[in-house]
Amino acid sequence: MALDAPHARPSGPPGADGSPFEGDEVLPCGRLFSEVWERARDAGADPHTASCPYCREAVEGLAALTEATRALCATEDASALRALTERVMDVVRAEVRLGRLLPLADPERDLRIAESAAARVLxxxxxxxxxxxAAACRLRPEGExxxxxxxxxxxxxxDRPLPDRVHQVRRSVLHSARHxxxxxxxxxxxxxTGVLEPEQPPESGPVTGGGA
Incomplete structure (x- = not known):
C-alpha cells in the first residue's frame, strides 16, 4: 500500500526538525514505526510488511491518517495540519503499541485487556x-x-518427545488465560520454530572425604 499525504511527509530523516517520527516506536517485529511509514509510501511490495501482522496493523493506522490529512489539506493551513498530524500519530502509536483490546469472559461487566499485555502474560x-x-504470541477474537x-x-x-512438551505448553497457556x-x-x-539445548542438571561439587 502506497501512502501519499501532501504536507505530511518530512523532508529529512525521521525525527528531524520535530517531524511526526520524533519519539519513534520499535514494533514487536523489530522494525521502527518510521521505517514502516516510509516503506508503505513506496509503490513496490514489501514481503515483510505483507506477512507481518504488526506492520500491517501499523500501515492500516497510517492509511487512516493519510485519508484524514488529505481531506483537510484543502482547508487547513500548514501549521494547523502539522498539529493535527502529530496528535493523530500519537493515537496511532499508542494503538500499535497496545494492540487490539480483547473482551474478558465476564458476562456482567464490560472488561477488556490490551493484546500486548495479555500476550506477555501468556x-x-x-x-x-x-x-x-516462547517467541511470539498473538490473540485474535473469534466469533461475535x-x-x-x-x-x-x-x-x-x-530431550523428550516434542508433542508432549507442546501439550504441556498448551495446558499452561490455557490455565493462565483462564485463571x-x-x-x-x-x-x-x-x-x-527453533530448537533449544536441553537444560543441563547442576553439577555436583567434589566429594570430600573425612580426615583420618
Missing part, C-alpha cells in the same frame, strides 16, 4: 514449561462473543 506461562521458550484464539511460536528442546486473565480461549495454536 508468553511467561509458556516459559514456565522446562525446555520451552468474548472467545479468543491464541497463536504461539516457540523454541523447544528435544490469571479471565480470557475465554477456544484454542492455542503452537508452532515450533
Amino acid at each position: 508468553r511467561e506461562a509458556a516459559d514456565t514449561v522446562p525446555g520451552a521458550r 462473543g468474548a472467545d479468543v484464539r491464541v497463536t504461539l511460536t516457540l523454541a523447544a528442546a528435544l 490469571d486473565l479471565g480470557l475465554a480461549v477456544t484454542a492455542v495454536d503452537i508452532t515450533v
Whole structure:
C-alpha cells in the first residue's frame, strides 16, 4: 500500500526538525514505526510488511491518517495540519503499541485487556514449561462473543518427545488465560520454530572425604 499525504511527509530523516517520527516506536517485529511509514509510501511490495501482522496493523493506522490529512489539506493551513498530524500519530502509536483490546469472559461487566499485555502474560506461562521458550504470541477474537484464539511460536528442546512438551505448553497457556486473565480461549495454536539445548542438571561439587 502506497501512502501519499501532501504536507505530511518530512523532508529529512525521521525525527528531524520535530517531524511526526520524533519519539519513534520499535514494533514487536523489530522494525521502527518510521521505517514502516516510509516503506508503505513506496509503490513496490514489501514481503515483510505483507506477512507481518504488526506492520500491517501499523500501515492500516497510517492509511487512516493519510485519508484524514488529505481531506483537510484543502482547508487547513500548514501549521494547523502539522498539529493535527502529530496528535493523530500519537493515537496511532499508542494503538500499535497496545494492540487490539480483547473482551474478558465476564458476562456482567464490560472488561477488556490490551493484546500486548495479555500476550506477555501468556508468553511467561509458556516459559514456565522446562525446555520451552516462547517467541511470539498473538490473540485474535473469534466469533461475535468474548472467545479468543491464541497463536504461539516457540523454541523447544528435544530431550523428550516434542508433542508432549507442546501439550504441556498448551495446558499452561490455557490455565493462565483462564485463571490469571479471565480470557475465554477456544484454542492455542503452537508452532515450533527453533530448537533449544536441553537444560543441563547442576553439577555436583567434589566429594570430600573425612580426615583420618
